[in-house]
Amino acid sequence: MTVVVEMEGVTKLFGQKRAVKNVSLKIVKGSAAALLGPNGAGKTTSIAMMLGLTHPTRGRVQLFGGDPSSPQQHVRLGVMLQGVSVPDRLSVLETINLFRGFYSHPLSLDRLLVASGLEGDARVMASKLSGGKMRRLQFALALAGDPEVLFLDEPTVGMDVTSRRKFWDELREFIAAGKTLLLTTHDLQEADMVADRVIVMNDGEIVADDAPERIKMEFAGRQISFVVQSDIDPQRFKMLPHVIEVKMAGRQITLRTTDSDTLLRTLILDQWDISDIQVTGGGLEDAFVRLTSEAGALI
């Protein structure tokens, strides 16, 4: 397996504040990893170090086995950063062409306009684009050099629903071609859709790093939901074994549990008057909330 990015015992201090604490991780070629975490968790700082934009205080960061700040390492890379606005007085087309000029084997202009959905805006001044279109232009710039690896920091912020759908379609195509993706996002549903690996950061540390399925299983638990037939006091479900939480919506009851098998058996053997039983895995969002807000209590 070719290693694209490697961090080894990396710590980054900003004055007294420790933004990243002793983080080690490897991103291998062909993987689609999502970096999740609340604001200030150290995601952007980690990405900045992987790209050589800032240097670690301690530890080692390698990109393609070399120095991340060396321009040669950036030839195979496409990047979307947060909080970047493009220069004024250049049209969308000229801005894309400027970036195409940075690479020796750029994608064609037409291909990039299609990928970003900006065919109709090619002649518009780039700095005048709306927030969502600006983000799409930056996606086109990230793809300009036909990269092997994409680093996307909060790529869909500001995009509308249609733009998002198109963006994820493009991204899935990119992953299907065997290329590597590392993205940070707040939209957990989207991370769940494209990522085959989820790295959760909190307070500068990695608190979970696994396939999305396993993270959901381990940290979100399972849910059993059903409809109660007669007037049962819902509070009675709280007494059952392995129940963490009881949610009610009319006659619909949802139990969050650490052991769905045992709970289900109990519900049936005790002959509770319930129907329409469904067992579902908890979402990534549940896992995320538990990992980041209850991290101290959990680990």
Next chain:
Amino acid sequence: MKPMLALWKGELLRTARDRRFFTLTLGMPIAFYFIFINQVGTNVQIAGTFWSEYFMVSMAAFGVVGSSVNTLAVRLATERKSGWVRFLRTTPLSSVGYTVAKILTQLTLSLLIILVVFIVARFSQHVTMPSVRWVEILLWLWLGSLPFAALGVLIGLAGNAAQVLGTLVYLVLSMLGGLWTPVQALPTTMREIATWMPTYRFAQPAWELLAGRPISFVSIAILCGYTVLFVLVAAWIGRKVDTRPEI
């Protein structure tokens, strides 16, 4: 090489569309030229040459300083603030490539400003001199503009203050350096101050060339001193700015 050329091309395209560049940086020296020539008179003798020639050099220098100190500084500050510089650092464009592209852009603009001022003086005031002298003065003003590009880079690090600071430094240096009122017409103290200004040391060799005298090495030495100072301070501040925590 290729990324650097791509950026150079882009920068020139942006300048060609910049109305502020044409009205202020290019327009002001030309307007001043006409105003002061009419006030003083074309055939007045000064420092071994004619006023129309002397002030042509003053205004070419004034324009070049404006483009470097003011326009470049504001643009660099904007690009830093907008995250564009940071974004460019993730591409194969090296920081050397970025700097060289900026310097090439600056040199191209300086050349344009000098040529326009020369052409205006040549055809409006019938300034004439041997071709060799035109070329000598052009080359001096062109390459002598580099210290001011370094000063522009330095002021560009001032963030939001760059616009005000750039305009202030541009006008104050031009005034104190004798680009508006010739030093010969200034009080002794002002004249003494002028000799230490980079602007005076930039224009003075060109005035000497006009009068058929050789370039003074003192001026070259003082300009080199300023360049080293600007570059070192810019590098020092630049490192501080770049290691600040990002949001």
